[in-house]
């Protein structure tokens with residue numbers, strides 16, 4: 001395009017000059033016809049030679065050029081300009097310019113054509129998901145491990161995808177990737193070359209551009225693209241395999257497009273402590289929904305399902321949605337209604353852009369819209385915009401919409417009417433039996449306890465005799481006498497003692513879990529101190545998802561150890577009050 005434009009200019013110049021010369025009265029111009037003809041020929045010879053050199057040809061095109069010069073002269077004669085030396089000269093210059101431009105364009109097209117005949121190329125753009133497949137694949141390729149010119153990244157985060165490195169302990173393991181530029185590598189005994197380049201989106205400034213757009217092309221000799229297709233499918237397979245045991249979470253970015261934000265290991269449903277009937281009802285309902293597309297179609301019903309999960313903070317609404325997604329093998333698309341970058345139209349585009357099998361999650365839906373007329377909501381979305389997006393004509397079919405709220409009573413009826421919300425699930429505070437279940441899950445019987453303790457304290461604190469283990473029929477792999485395990489029976493007993501001290505439906509699972517976190521390896525001490533926790537927590541205003549840091553110093557190995565709750569509790573209370581005050585101030589500002 002540019003080269004053609006560059007060559008067209010001399011042509012136009014030639015035409016302009018030619019026309020101008022032609023229009024000039026003969027008395028005022030003193031160039032002779034042979035002179036102009038010579039200029040034309042020289043220009044042509046020079047031009048053709050130059051074009052030849054640019055293309056890397058070494059042979060001299062002079063003979064051909066003279067031939068062309070002659071043709072130009074005869075063309076001049078033929079169209080009757082032979083008598084007017086100025087018009088003839090101008091016409092020749094114009095013709096020469098045109099021929100030069102034509103030759104150049106022809107040359108580049110010929111080269112492109114030739115390239116297409118002997119080289120096959122696949123292109124990947126960072127704005128597309130396939131780019132991440134290729135980066136992921138490249139990061140595993142031996143070439144990336146040996147490349148001397150490589151880039152390092154802790155995530156593969158281009159376009160729609162973001163993958164974290166595997167990590168070693170708390171340190172993120174980096175990805176090694178071929179750096180921007182040319183790279184040659186082997187794949188299935190074929191030589192491939194890759195070109196990786198970065199560019200800012202057109203018109204973007206440094207401040208607004210965000211991450212640069214990247215482009216990768218992978219090429220090889222030949223006309224069959226099967227080798228590249230094999231590579232791409234392999235890369236895709238590898239990528240999907242990596243995600244199979246994970247739930248991928250997408251969120252809307254500032255441009256109103258879905259971006260992969262993270263992936264988490266699938267959360268097993270068994271880790272969710274809730275009414276078992278409610279749990280299996282929702283799971284079965286969702287499974288049945290996905291298997292009854294034709295049923296919906298036959299009745300002309302939109303193929304969508306809505307679930308509303310409501311209840312106090314920290315009762316497991318979000319956790320359950322993650323577990324449900326894992327169970328159904330779905331990814332989660334999260335819409336944050338307080339994202340100011342999202343307007344009604346971007347919201348409906350986002351909803352329309354979700355894949356046909358996914359969980360669409362809107363958390364704390366009450367926070368953005370309290371009543372129908374709250375079109376002055378703090379987000380850029382209006383209430384009617386939200387309603388249209390979730391079940392308007394453009395809304396995606398085959399998805400389950402999950403909404404969560406802490407305040408069912410604040411929601412407008414229109415939002416949760418049947419059709420938009422088909423299942424309402426209440427998540428309450430922990431019953432005693434749920435507290436027991438939580439304890440048992442937290443301290444499974446086979447987990448070693450008191451590893452940081454001295455043998456004496458440990459064996460004293462949990463009296464486990466070999467007989468007991470054997471009578472339970474469970475052979476434990478006790479590494480040393482210092483790391484005893486608890487049997488099922490012991491775990492049950494401790495759990496029962498723990499639960500009976502928890503008042504029914506007063507604490508959320510998150511609160512209880514927060515308490516147990518302080519006793520990761522000390523179930524016995526958790527039981528011992530739970531009474532004090534209840535007494536103190538009961539006397540404070542517990543609300544929200546405030547985390548209470550009931551921690552116990554891991555190094556304490558004295559049997560006299562005491563619960564560290566008092567000081568921690570006061571600190572937590574103070575932090576909680578500050579947080580609440582900050583939230584209040586923020587809401588006034590908004």
Ligand SMILES: Nc1ncnc2c1ncn2[C@@H]1O[C@H](COP(=O)(O)OP(=O)(O)OP(=O)(O)O)[C@@H](O)[C@H]1O
Nearest residue numbers: 271272273312313314315316317318319509510545
């Ligand atoms: N029923 C539960 N079963 C298992 N874990 C739970 C449960 N409830 C809460 N938790 C734990 O408590 C923490 C907070 O839970 P989660 O975010 O799911 O609660 P939530 O009801 O969505 O809270 P919020 O309304 O504040 O968003 C998580 O670490 C989760 O593992």
